[in-house]
Amino acid sequence: MRIKLISEFADEEVLREIAEALRRVYGEVVEIEFAENLIGKGFLDRDRGQYDAWKIVQYYREMLGEDEYILLVTDKDLYAAGLNFVFGLAWRGVAIISVHRLFPEFYGQPPDHSLLKERAVKEAVHEVGHLHGLTHCDDRRCVMAFSNSIIDTDYKMSRPCRRCLAKLRLI
Numbered sequence: 001m002r003i004k005l006i007s008e009f010a011d012e013e014v015l016r017e018i019a020e021a022l023r024r025v026y027g028e029v030v031e032i033e034f035a036e037n038l039i040g041k042g043f044l045d046r047d048r049g050q051y052d053a054w055k056i057v058q059y060y061r062e063m064l065g066e067d068e069y070i071l072l073v074t075d076k077d078l079y080a081a082g083l084n085f086v087f088g089l090a091w092r093g094v095a096i097i098s099v100h101r102l103f104p105e106f107y108g109q110p111p112d113h114s115l116l117k118e119r120a121v122k123e124a125v126h127e128v129g130h131l132h133g134l135t136h137c138d139d140r141r142c143v144m145a146f147s148n149s150i151i152d153t154d155y156k157m158s159r160p161c162r163r164c165l166a167k168l169r170l171i
């Protein structure tokens with residue numbers, strides 16, 4: 001499989017780090033593409049001020065080529081039905097992550113670019129893990145653990161645990 005990483009978040013260093021981590025964990029080719037205004041206003045819920053992650057992945061699924069996964073990266077805030085927000089979402093070949101809540105500044109903390117990168121890598125490896133058929137892992141250190149908050153994200157590693165890695169080889 002090939003992973004097409006399409007981003008409207010124009011931080012090349014973060015994107016390169018994501019691409020490297022995906023190559024390392026999944027052994028796949030990653031192509032990086034910039035796309036201004038990837039997530040249009042049509043996906044915005046004006047009352048919430050957030051974008052509907054489900055609608056976005058469903059929309060981009062139409063553009064999915066053969067033997068490829070799509071990973072969308074945005075800095076817009078995302079939600080999914082029943083949840084106040086999501087860091088990301090994955091569905092049938094298409095995943096999205098948002099860096100909106102990965103900035104330390106979002107939590108009133110000073111900027112920290114390496115922390116931002118680390119968080120973005122974890123969320124990307126997690127969502128692409130779903131694309132490969134991995135489900136949530138109850139090992140809280142595993143990248144496939146569900147993140148309820150940024151505390152969970154910071155606690156986990158940027159790679160799957162041994163059990164999840166073994167599943168990956170079977171899938």
Ligand SMILES: [Zn+2]
Nearest residue numbers: 126130136146
């Ligand atoms: Zn998940």
Ligand SMILES: [Zn+2]
Nearest residue numbers: 137142161164
């Ligand atoms: Zn695991």
